[in-house]
Amino acid sequence: DTGVSQDPRHKITKRGQNVTFRCDPISEHNRLYWYRQTLGQGPEFLTYFQNEAQLEKSRLLSDRFSAERPKGSFSTLEIQRTEQGDSAMYLCASRGGRGLGETQYFGPGTRLLVL
Amino acid sequence: AQSVTQLGSHVSVSEGALVLLRCNYSSSVPPYLFWYVQYPNQGLQLLLKYTSAATLVKGINGFEAEFKKSETSFHLTKPSAHMSDAAEYFCAVSDQDFGNEKLTFGTGTRLTIIP
Numbered sequence: 001d002t003g004v005s006q007d008p009r010h011k012i013t014k015r016g017q018n019v020t021f022r023c024d025p026i027s028e029h030n031r032l033y034w035y036r037q038t039l040g041q042g043p044e045f046l047t048y049f050q051n052e053a054q055l056e057k058s059r060l061l062s063d064r065f066s067a068e069r070p071k072g073s074f075s076t077l078e079i080q081r082t083e084q085g086d087s088a089m090y091l092c093a094s095r096g097g098r099g100l101g102e103t104q105y106f107g108p109g110t111r112l113l114v115l
Numbered sequence: 116a117q118s119v120t121q122l123g124s125h126v127s128v129s130e131g132a133l134v135l136l137r138c139n140y141s142s143s144v145p146p147y148l149f150w151y152v153q154y155p156n157q158g159l160q161l162l163l164k165y166t167s168a169a170t171l172v173k174g175i176n177g178f179e180a181e182f183k184k185s186e187t188s189f190h191l192t193k194p195s196a197h198m199s200d201a202a203e204y205f206c207a208v209s210d211q212d213f214g215n216e217k218l219t220f221g222t223g224t225r226l227t228i229i230p
Contacts, residue, residue, distance in 0.1 A: 006158075040223075041222055042205050042207075042220030042221050042223050043159070043218070044220070045217040091159070101147040101164065101167075101209060103164060104161075105161070107158050108158045109156075111156070
C-alpha cells in the first residue's frame with residue numbers, strides 16, 4: 001500500500017491557461033473522488049468514479065472542468081481557461097470495499113495558484 | 116442532505132490539557148461520521164470513524180469520539196494535548212443516500228497547543 005499520490009504538488013499558472021492534474025489511487029481501490037479545498041474551508045466534493053465510470057458531478061464542476069479515469073486506475077482532472085477563482089487545493093481520495101462506511105484515503109493534494 | 120457544523124474555528128489548549136473539538140451533524144439517515152486531521156500543506160489523514168457499531172470510537176494518536184444520537188453530536192476528545200497535535204481537524208459525514216458515499220465536511224477547527 002503506497003498510498004494515494006498526486007502530481008504535481010504545486011502549480012502556478014496564468015489566467016486563461018489550461019492545467020491538468022493526475023491522481024494515482026491505492027491499487028485495487030475501485031472508487032475515486034476529487035475534492036476542492038479553498039483557504040479556510042473544508043474540502044468540497046467535485047466528482048466521483050466507480051472504476052472508469054464517472055457517476056456523479058457536483059454543481060461546483062463547471063463546464064471548464066473535466067475528469068477522466070480511462071482504465072479505472074489513475075484519474076486526471078483538467079481545468080480549461082483557468083480563472084483566479086480556481087485557485088485552491090485539489091484533493092484526490094480513493095476507497096475500496098463494497099460496504100458502507102469504508103474509509104476514503106486522501107492524497108497530499110495539488111495546490112493551484114492562478115495569477 | 117447531510118451536513119456538519121464545527122463549533123469554534125480556532126481552539127487553543129495548553130500542552131497536557133484536555134482537547135475537545137465539537138461537531139454536530141444533520142442527517143436524514145443513520146450517519147457515518149469521520150474525523151480527519153490535516154497538517155500544513157498536506158492531505159487529510161483519518162483519525163477515527165463511526166459506522167454504527169460502538170458509540171465510543173477510539174482512533175489514532177490517543178483521540179476518541181462519542182456518537183450521541185440524542186444530541187446529534189460527534190465530538191472529538193483527547194485527554195492530554197501534545198505539541199504534535201497542532202493541526203486542522205475536520206469532521207465529515209458520509210452521504211449514503213446515493214450510494215457513492217461522498218463526504219460532506221465541516222469548515223474545520225484549527226487546534227493550537229500552548230507550551
